[in-house]
Amino acid sequence: MTRRQSVSPLTPGERRGRALSTTIILFHEAIAARLGMSSAEWKCLGFLEEHGPLTPGQLAALSGFTTGAITGIVDRLERSGYVRRTRHASDRRSVIVHPLKLAKIKRQTAPIFASLGRAMNTVTARYTANELALIDDYLDRITRVLQQETERLK
Numbered sequence: 129m130t131r132r133q134s135v136s137p138l139t140p141g142e143r144r145g146r147a148l149s150t151t152i153i154l155f156h157e158a159i160a161a162r163l164g165m166s167s168a169e170w171k172c173l174g175f176l177e178e179h180g181p182l183t184p185g186q187l188a189a190l191s192g193f194t195t196g197a198i199t200g201i202v203d204r205l206e207r208s209g210y211v212r213r214t215r216h217a218s219d220r221r222s223v224i225v226h227p228l229k230l231a232k233i234k235r236q237t238a239p240i241f242a243s244l245g246r247a248m249n250t251v252t253a254r255y256t257a258n259e260l261a262l263i264d265d266y267l268d269r270i271t272r273v274l275q276q277e278t279e280r281l282k
């Protein structure tokens with residue numbers, strides 16, 4: 129006879145946290161799928177949009193992916209025409225990854241983010257300025273904690 133492991137029930141806060149995390153991941157998966165890429169590729173392209181051209185090593189450091197994984201991601205993005213590799217000007221052994229088609233991607237994703245923005249505005253309209261400031265502070269602190277815990281895992 130096998131014994132079931134005792135699993136303690138999640139608190140309401142833990143359930144909300146898991147639901148939010150899962151929903152955010154699935155939202156970005158859906159956007160990536162709409163663009164014909166994986167969520168890892170979508171996120172790496174986002175780093176390139178935010179920071180400009182990067183070396184694969186820099187992209188790995190920002191994303192937390194291994195350099196081997198970054199090679200595969202950049203290969204797929206390059207085959208799809210979303211990035212271009214060029215030789216590094218001062219280090220001939222290295223390459224720079226340049227984002228491409230950012231305007232096209234923004235056109236494709238603008239309706240998605242506009243819809244999300246309208247829905248979020250409906251949610252935030254029910255809160256006072258003080259309540260929103262408190263929520264912003266909470267989210268900033270949670271983001272910092274997640275960043276710190278992610279770094280600890282590396």
